[in-house]
Amino acid sequence: MFKKILIANRGEIALRVIRTCKEMGIKTVAVYSTADAESLHVRFADEAVCVGPPQSAKSYLNIPAIISAAEITNADAIHPGYGFLSENANFSRICRENDIKFIGASPEMIDSMGDKASAKNTMKAAGVPCIPGSVGILDNYEDAVACALEVGYPVMLKATAGGGGKGMQLCNDEEELADGWESARREAMACFGNDGMYMEKFIVEPRHIEIQIAGDQNGKVCHMSERDCSIQRRHQKLVEETPSPYMTDDLREKMGQAAIIAGEAVRYEGVGTVEFLVDAHRDFYFMEMNTRIQVEHTITEEVIDYDLVKEQVKLAYGESISGRNYYPKMHSIQCRINAEDPARNFAPCPGMITNYHQPGGHGIRIDTHVYSGYMIPPHYDSMISKLIVTAQSRDEAITKMSRALDEYIIEGVKTTIPFHQRLMQNEKFRSGNFTTKFLEEETI
Amino acid sequence: MNITEIQDLIKFVAKSGVNEVQIEHKEFKITIKSDISVKRGRAAAAKALELEVQQMQATMPIIPMAGAPQITAPVAVQAEEPEQDSHLIEIKSPMIGTFYRRPSPDKDSFMEVGQQVNIGDTVCVIEAMKLFNEIESEVSGKIVKILVDDNSPVEYDQPLFLVEPA
Numbered sequence: 001m002f003k004k005i006l007i008a009n010r011g012e013i014a015l016r017v018i019r020t021c022k023e024m025g026i027k028t029v030a031v032y033s034t035a036d037a038e039s040l041h042v043r044f045a046d047e048a049v050c051v052g053p054p055q056s057a058k059s060y061l062n063i064p065a066i067i068s069a070a071e072i073t074n075a076d077a078i079h080p081g082y083g084f085l086s087e088n089a090n091f092s093r094i095c096r097e098n099d100i101k102f103i104g105a106s107p108e109m110i111d112s113m114g115d116k117a118s119a120k121n122t123m124k125a126a127g128v129p130c131i132p133g134s135v136g137i138l139d140n141y142e143d144a145v146a147c148a149l150e151v152g153y154p155v156m157l158k159a160t161a162g163g164g165g166k167g168m169q170l171c172n173d174e175e176e177l178a179d180g181w182e183s184a185r186r187e188a189m190a191c192f193g194n195d196g197m198y199m200e201k202f203i204v205e206p207r208h209i210e211i212q213i214a215g216d217q218n219g220k221v222c223h224m225s226e227r228d229c230s231i232q233r234r235h236q237k238l239v240e241e242t243p244s245p246y247m248t249d250d251l252r253e254k255m256g257q258a259a260i261i262a263g264e265a266v267r268y269e270g271v272g273t274v275e276f277l278v279d280a281h282r283d284f285y286f287m288e289m290n291t292r293i294q295v296e297h298t299i300t301e302e303v304i305d306y307d308l309v310k311e312q313v314k315l316a317y318g319e320s321i322s323g324r325n326y327y328p329k330m331h332s333i334q335c336r337i338n339a340e341d342p343a344r345n346f347a348p349c350p351g352m353i354t355n356y357h358q359p360g361g362h363g364i365r366i367d368t369h370v371y372s373g374y375m376i377p378p379h380y381d382s383m384i385s386k387l388i389v390t391a392q393s394r395d396e397a398i399t400k401m402s403r404a405l406d407e408y409i410i411e412g413v414k415t416t417i418p419f420h421q422r423l424m425q426n427e428k429f430r431s432g433n434f435t436t437k438f439l440e441e442e443t444i
Numbered sequence: 445m446n447i448t449e450i451q452d453l454i455k456f457v458a459k460s461g462v463n464e465v466q467i468e469h470k471e472f473k474i475t476i477k478s479d480i481s482v483k484r485g486r487a488a489a490a491k492a493l494e495l496e497v498q499q500m501q502a503t504m505p506i507i508p509m510a511g512a513p514q515i516t517a518p519v520a521v522q523a524e525e526p527e528q529d530s531h532l533i534e535i536k537s538p539m540i541g542t543f544y545r546r547p548s549p550d551k552d553s554f555m556e557v558g559q560q561v562n563i564g565d566t567v568c569v570i571e572a573m574k575l576f577n578e579i580e581s582e583v584s585g586k587i588v589k590i591l592v593d594d595n596s597p598v599e600y601d602q603p604l605f606l607v608e609p610a
Binding site: 034049050051052053059064065067068069071072073094098 | 539540541542572573575597599600601602
């Protein structure tokens with residue numbers, strides 16, 4: 001087993017990884033920027049080294065600094081957490097070149113899954129359902145019309161070089177397609193200098209349901225069931241739960257098998273997640289594959305009774321998976337607590353936490369790096385804690401979450417705790433009948 | 445306590461990195477202070493200090509003396525630098541890596557104690573990922589102390605040299 005793992009991350013996930021390493025008898029090295037000198041992950045690690053100034057680019061994203069830190073501490077593996085360098089193919093490659101095991105995907109895997117168009121082609125070829133659409137770029141307007149007739153309206157015209165919602169046009173019929181063809185291409189040319197367009201069927205009010213997978217070096221992949229992450233604000237997840245209130249045993253089997261096929265098609269090693277969109281007919285479509293541990297891995301751990309970080313480390317070392325799929329035995333919900341002011345459009349609120357008291361009791365788990373007296377630095381993302389509750393049923397989990405949120409005291413900064421308290425009382429949320437449009441349409 | 449024993453004690457305190465030790469014995473009282481504090485990385489310094497205190501308490505009785513010595517006060521550690529050093533400027537490491545005093549093993553060190561340094565002069569080399577980075581001074585003055593051993597790991601912002609500004 002690895003002797004020493006360097007955690008190339010900060011905050012709650014760094015602490016999460018350090019805890020599992022300690023249980024496994026593996027020594028830990030924390031890296032930190034000068035802004036994080038007082039952070040909990042620095043204190044809990046066996047060793048800690050400062051890698052740079054507060055800016056992420058010069059510290060947590062600074063590949064030479066991270067590799068250098070591993071060199072001088074003699075770490076034999078690096079765990080990248082999530083975000084930062086966790087899906088950076090270059091970093092994965094450099095670790096390999098420097099004889100340091102990257103606890104994550106290979107550079108080839110990251111490259112192939114990172115290119116959305118090529119990932120989709122790989123999945124299609126493997127028989128995983130994908131959002132119907134054009135094969136590559138549309139040649140001309142006639143091509144667009146033909147494609148739209150084939151996949152069925154409504155359709156999305158999307159710029160191949162696009163991003164940030166630019167160069168996209170929703171078309172409900174051929175008339176809108178005629179307009180859209182001109183305007184979307186104009187916008188794409190103006191924003192990206194490239195007016196190449198492709199087309200996808202527009203999935204009306206989808207649910208975001210993802211499947212956790214694990215794969216070993218023998219090419220075997222298994223799944224650990226789903227997580228519903230439809231509660232999102234501007235594509236940022238706020239609440240996650242498992243099992244999904246929309247799931248049926250049949251759908252879980254189908255999606256689980258699709259995720260396994262996806263993983264085996266690319267010989268996926270490690271833990272990863274296959275994200276799907278599920279429509280009103282319970283048809284599901286591949287969206288993307290995340291080749292890292294996710295923020296919401298916690299709820300899966302609680303309902304299947306499994307340490308996913310431990311599995312990650314073991315798989316990276318070359319061990320095999322059990323070969324079983326795992327199914328939820330309980331119901332678990334996670335609320336991401338951010339240092340943001342819900343009343344001021346979720347504006348970030350860094351600053352000093354003057355008083356901190358976290359909830360406790362049966363079925364409560366808190367993953368956090370903050371404490372009373374901690375100064376939240378302004379340089380990084382605003383998530384300060386993850387409150388995870390687990391209970392026998394969804395109703396009980398919601399009741400428990402309300403009770404826990406009522407006990408949660410964080411003073412000195414504004415947090416999203418009041419927002420989550422209101423959300424737990426919301427009728428539509430409680431009914432379990434929501435899609436990714438939920439937060440756009442409901443006032444919480 | 446004879447002079448050899450006192451010399452040994454002084455050497456021990458200096459090597460330990462502790463700033464000040466007071467020992468009271470029925471026959472004598474001795475205070476030893478080291479003149480310039482040696483700074484290390486935060487976590488390393490805290491651990492090192494603990495270790496030194498334990499070592500000190502374990503090894504003290506071995507030094508032969510007339511009677512059993514009592515360390516009456518716990519080891520007093522100065523958090524701040526002694527007053528006479530407050531005007532000195534630190535050259536800090538701009539990166540994490542391995543510190544080398546010379547451009548290559550067969551050449552001379554870039555800097556020695558007492559040497560004049562000007563802005564832009566190379567003071568050391570720090571190696572990371574097999575790349576050797578020449579570190580240039582941002583101050584002018586005289587090198588008063590070299591705080592890190594040759595071929596040892598250094599962190600970002602770790603003090604490397606103390607310079608008496610010109």
